[in-house]
Amino acid sequence: MSRGxxxxxxxxxxxxxxxxxxxRLQTWFKRKGVKVTALSFPDYETPIGREIKAFLAGKRxxxxxxxxxxxxxxxWEKLAEIKESQIENEVxxxxxxxxxxxxxxxxxxxxxxxLAALEQGIPKSDLVMVLDAPSKALTSRRPGPKDSYEKDHExxxxxxxxxxxxxxxxDWIIVDGSRSVRGVHDSIVEVVKSSLDARxxxxx
Ligand code: TMP
Numbered sequence: 309m310s311r312g313x314x315x316x317x318x319x320x321x322x323x324x325x326x327x328x329x330x331x332r333l334q335t336w337f338k339r340k341g342v343k344v345t346a347l348s349f350p351d352y353e354t355p356i357g358r359e360i361k362a363f364l365a366g367k368r369x370x371x372x373x374x375x376x377x378x379x380x381x382x383x384w385e386k387l388a389e390i391k392e393s394q395i396e397n398e399v400x401x402x403x404x405x406x407x408x409x410x411x412x413x414x415x416x417x418x419x420x421x422x423l424a425a426l427e428q429g430i431p432k433s434d435l436v437m438v439l440d441a442p443s444k445a446l447t448s449r450r451p452g453p454k455d456s457y458e459k460d461h462e463x464x465x466x467x468x469x470x471x472x473x474x475x476x477x478x479d480w481i482i483v484d485g486s487r488s489v490r491g492v493h494d495s496i497v498e499v500v501k502s503s504l505d506a507r508x509x510x511x512x
Contacts, residue, residue, distance in 0.1 A: 320439035439485030
């Protein structure tokens with residue numbers, strides 16, 4: 309028996325185009341008649357999400373362990389919703405998921421195993437695509453105020469290297485995110501077609 313919806317995570321450094329690509333992929337699946345939904349982390353609307361928003365805005369001075377426990381707890385808060393989305397849909401696209409906490413946590417000096425333990429029990433991604441583009445200029449690409457992680461250029465640089473370093477270990481697929489929105493979308497679709505199980509693939 310299938311356990312329901314496949315989880316596809318879209319990952320990468322800040323401002324690399326994850327939201328745009330998640331939305332396009334969602335539309336693409338819908339056009340194919342596949343039942344799809346999208347989730348996004350952090351979810352800033354929950355009680356823990358509001359704490360995350362506060363420390364990213366510099367209003368709280370939590371140490372790294374607390375910050376990354378809160379990111380994980382934000383997923384635990386939404387566990388029922390994640391599971392329900394999986395039951396109701398064939399595909400669940402997640403804009404940042406457990407992988408973000410591994411990469412950003414390690415970039416902030418925390419141990420990978422410690423971070424991974426915080427996510428044990430959260431449904432695992434079936435496919436992880438990391439949008440990769442030179443981190444220089446990326447955060448300036450997005451208008452508006454920047455949070456404390458976005459402002460930290462060294463952190464962004466470490467995060468980008470870590471995505472590349474950890475990708476082979478966890479079977480994450482790196483997608484060149486430096487091209488046009490259309491070009492990146494086409495690559496994502498190719499990866500999706502070749503990675504999803506045969507039952508779903510037959511319909512794409
Ligand atoms: P956002 O800009 O995508 O809303 O995410 C805010 C920051 O939170 C971003 O710099 C990445 C970081 N983050 C983690 O460190 N761990 C996590 O689990 C998630 C979801 C985000």
